[in-house]
Amino acid sequence: MNEKITLFLNSDLLENYLIGATSKKEAELVETYISKYPEVEHAYNTLQHNLEIVSKYHAVEAPASVLENVYNAIAEETEDTPVLPLKVKTRRRAVFLRYTSIAASLIAVIFAGASSIFYIQNQELKEENQVVVDEIFDLRSDIDMNNKKLDELMAQFKQLNNPETQKYVIKGNNRAKNLKTVAYINPKEKTSMIDVVSLPQLPKEQCYQIWAELEGKMVNLGILDEADRQLRAIPYTENALGLNITIEPKGGNTNASLENSVAEISLKSRD
Incomplete structure (x- = not known):
């Protein structure tokens, strides 16, 4: 392995390219190295494989409609613009991974936000229910107490009106x-x-x-x-x-x- 390839592999260009964090000029340079040097292509494939494993481990299952929505969004953006084939086959895979990664991230953020909202609403509902339960309990206690007083009053009233009293x-x-x-x-x-x-x-x-x-x-x-x-x-x-x-x-x-x-x-x- 020559010094040029070693310097390239020791840089962050290959990892950044894999996650879509390179500029257009850097992406072209990486694609050139992948297509030209087998050592670079092997390193890229290894990184890609490892990324897929990590992605599957941390993956959040998305609704079935997400992928269709992504395809529709891509189709709308490219409807009037002809799609040019990339020089390197792996570039298409990287673009696809980038879109799916973004979609998965958005879904995770939305899911987390929705979960937080539902949790807060659930806590508020529990507190409101507890207040209602306490009020019902107090009301029942008041009713029981009033009924007891009423019973005592009626007993006294009957006793006072009893001819034997x-x-x-x-x-x-x-x-x-x-x-x-x-x-x-x-x-x-x-x-x-x-x-x-x-x-x-x-x-x-x-x-x-x-x-x-x-x-x-x-x-x-x-x-x-x-x-x-x-x-x-x-x-x-x-x-x-x-x-x-x-x-x-x-x-x-x-x-x-x-x-x-x-x-x-x-x-x-x-x-």
């Missing part, structure tokens, strides 16, 4: 003149409810507590709070003789402080 108005004595509560007791259904109408304000360390009076015993029925002014259930006490409201330490007491009684009422049968 007895109403007791409990008013405060001189120690709590503005105190007023209403008790609703149904001995047949064994239910009790109380409605706090008004409670005089107490120091923070004290509270009102309601008791059921039995023979020689006071049963705790709970704490009364001005902030909780609504009809609510209290424990039913069988055979209770009366109800008593006392002032107790904050949090309530286990035993009634009868000396601090502010309201009481006797429970009498109304049969």
Whole structure:
């Protein structure tokens, strides 16, 4: 191998020609060397073979219509221009490879872009769906809560309108003149409810507590709070003789402080 061929093969001209990165003058020089020197032709064929292997390894399968579109584009560009045969057979193959390489690259770019768009849209759709699911869950929770409150309200309404329900108005004595509560007791259904109408304000360390009076015993029925002014259930006490409201330490007491009684009422049968 002479020095001229060695210098040529050591340059990048052959590789650049193979991928279509040479100028017209450089391409003509490479084609001359390929057609004139067998060593150069062999090197070119080897490079071409290796390029095909790499291209197949990294190839992205293109839609069937791509090749047809490429042919149509070439046909439109050369419709009015006669196609001249190249001097070297390998030149046509290089041109074809160049077009297919460009087409494959464009397809890969389009595919990557489309995949990114679809991914973003999919993420946004997932987020929107999650928001809708959360809103539906919250709505169902609200509906369940409202239905529960409605059921409780209807039960209280039925109890108040039950002919067996007895109403007791409990008013405060001189120690709590503005105190007023209403008790609703149904001995047949064994239910009790109380409605706090008004409670005089107490120091923070004290509270009102309601008791059921039995023979020689006071049963705790709970704490009364001005902030909780609504009809609510209290424990039913069988055979209770009366109800008593006392002032107790904050949090309530286990035993009634009868000396601090502010309201009481006797429970009498109304049969």
